[in-house]
Amino acid sequence: MQLKKDLLVFATLFYHFSMVYGCDETERAALMSFKSLLTDPSNRLSSWQGENCCNWKGIKCSSSGRVIVVNLRNPNPDNVLINVNKEVFSYSKNTSDFVLKGTISPLLFTLNHMQHLDLSFNNFMFSKLPTEVSNLTKLTYLNLSNAMFQDSITTQFSNLTSLRSLDLSCANIVADLSSISISLTLPLDLDFGSMISFIRYGELSSPNLRWLEGIRGLRYLVLTGVDLSKASESFHWAKPISSLSNLMSLQLSKCKISGRIPIGQLLNLTNLSTLKMRSNVLTSSIPELLSNLTTLSVLDFSANYLDGHIPYFPQLKGLSVNSNPDMTIDLVSMFSVPWSKLTFLDISFARVGGVIPPSLSNSTSLTFFQADGCSIQGSIPSSVTKLKKLSFLMLNDNYITGQLPVNMSSLISLQHLSLLQNSLQGRIT
Missing domain, CATH: 3.80.10.10 (Ribonuclease Inhibitor)
Structure with a gap:
């Protein structure tokens, strides 16, 4: 009986200690290493001090004090317009620079209990995608979009079998309101005849998509701006996507994809709700077989070189085919x-x-x-x-x-x- 009381007291003290001191010491040190390689002009990481990293902004821990969420998405990315001279103008009301800038410490990827990682819209100075991310096998959500990476995607993410959402975009859509005349230095791509533009925030490419075959639980895949020109040279370039039977959203806009819409490799996506392949070099007609995807709700083939007519899609809520002059x-x-x-x-x-x-x-x-x-x-x-x-x-x-x-x-x-x-x-x- 006394032993049970002692164990109960010990368990109570341990629980109280974990609630007060929070995170694991080695994980706290890893986060501090990550912080040390960044500049933080708006002091977004000012709360990153003291022993309990579970109380730091952008960090969430499990009940056992292990870091499971790191959410450092830029809360105020540049809002930009395109003026009449095709110049880029920022209209952000808050002039503070919320961008974290620098390189990523490899120690960040020792947080092997992490389930959610978001570093989007920061500036990692055209560094390579961190290969150590493959250590985070419990990740279900990964967003490295528009964060100034420059690399070829090969096997960096193949080991992340728990992923449900992956966003590696390196281009972002902005509106062209043709009214402002102050320019910023950002690379600009304009769609012909469209009020939509893409601004690049990184340079990523992928010679093929075989790295997707091990991530079969994916539901959301966004590769906007990733150069897939070499991959799409193969007739079966989209075959790895066909293995993602749970996929609900597929976004492959501004990817330099050429050739026909790979309908035969998409029909297995029976849960697909959103398909966006805007601003590529697609040259076929829109396949009527797409109507077999009864869950399909949003379809965007704008700014391509499609011909033919629009098949009947009774399930669609959104359809965009603008800037296809041969359609x-x-x-x-x-x-x-x-x-x-x-x-x-x-x-x-x-x-x-x-x-x-x-x-x-x-x-x-x-x-x-x-x-x-x-x-x-x-x-x-x-x-x-x-x-x-x-x-x-x-x-x-x-x-x-x-x-x-x-x-x-x-x-x-x-x-x-x-x-x-x-x-x-x-x-x-």
Whole structure:
């Protein structure tokens, strides 16, 4: 009986000690080593002092005092616009520099209980991806995006079999508002005919995607801006992706992927909800077989070289195919069937011609419709006033004539209407 009491007292004291002193001493030392190699102009790491690293900002520990979360994502990355001279302008209200800058101490990757690591939107000065990350076999979330790495992705992540989310983006989308005239020094890539640009925050490439084959539990994979030009030279370049049967979101925009959409290697992704392959060099038509992915909700093939027409995807909520000048879109045929779930549609700078059909109003969930530069003719049908959820309607640079529909003002959700470079008469009443 006395032994049980002694053990209970010991357990109570040990629990109290762990709550007061928190983290493991070697893990605290590893975090201090990581901090020592960084500059921190906004003092984001000012709380990193004292014995209990579990109380430090950006750090979370398990009940046993082991570090399981390191979240040092830049809380205020640069917000930028593109001006009329194609210059980059920062409009961040807070001028403090929240970027952590330097190199990563290898000791960070001795925190082998870590499950969540986010270092995104910092500046690691074009250093290589840390190979030691392979030690963190319990990681379920890893975000190294837009953090100024420069490297070739080969086997660095192959051992992370517990990963559910991986973001290695090295390019970020910004809006082109064409209104500001102060420039910053950042590399810039513009999409033809688009109001969207990509700014690079690193230089990553991958000669193939075989390193994905060991990470079969992935649900979210973002490789925006990663150079896959060499990988896509192979006809079966996307085959490793087909092994990711749990994948819900696949983002491969601005990856220099060339050739046809690899439909045969995507059909196994029966849980896929989002597929983004914007700003590549895709030259096929959109495969009708994609409609077999019944969970697919968002599809973005903008700024490619696609041809053909848009197949029927009744499950889609968002569809963007703008800046595909060889794509032919017959709106009358397209909306002869119901797109009941569609909320977002951007077909700008595709070959449309013809008219906007009255049947567009059958897409009652539509909130955003953009069709700039599509050579659309005729008048805007009065049935458009039935789209009560419509917030944005942009039909610039077409051949639309006549008058605006009566009761256009009944579109109570409409926030933005743009009809520049047309021959319309009248006004909203």
